[in-house]
Amino acid sequence: MWMSRFKRFVTVGLAIFVVLFSVQLLKGHGLPTAARFAVIWAAASAAVFIATGMFYARQGIHCPVCNDPEKPPSVGGAESTR
Numbered sequence: 001m002w003m004s005r006f007k008r009f010v011t012v013g014l015a016i017f018v019v020l021f022s023v024q025l026l027k028g029h030g031l032p033t034a035a036r037f038a039v040i041w042a043a044a045s046a047a048v049f050i051a052t053g054m055f056y057a058r059q060g061i062h063c064p065v066c067n068d069p070e071k072p073p074s075v076g077g078a079e080s081t082r
Helices: 001-028 032-061
Strands: none
Touching: 001 032
C-alpha cells in the first residue's frame, strides 16, 4: 500500500515540478531559483494530494481523482444516499 502511495507521490510531484519549473524559467528566473521553488512547491502539493486521498479513503468517500485507476470504485459511500 505504501509503495503505491510513494509512486503516486513521485508521479504527482514530478508533474507539478515540470510545470512550476517551466513557468519560473519563462518568468525569467535563474535555474537554481526556479529549481528550488519548483521542488518546494511540488513536494508540498504532492503531500497535500496524497494526504487528501488517504483521508477520503479512511472516511469511505469516493474520489475519482484520488483512487487508484486500476481499482474499481466501491459501491456505496456519500454518493449513494439520495
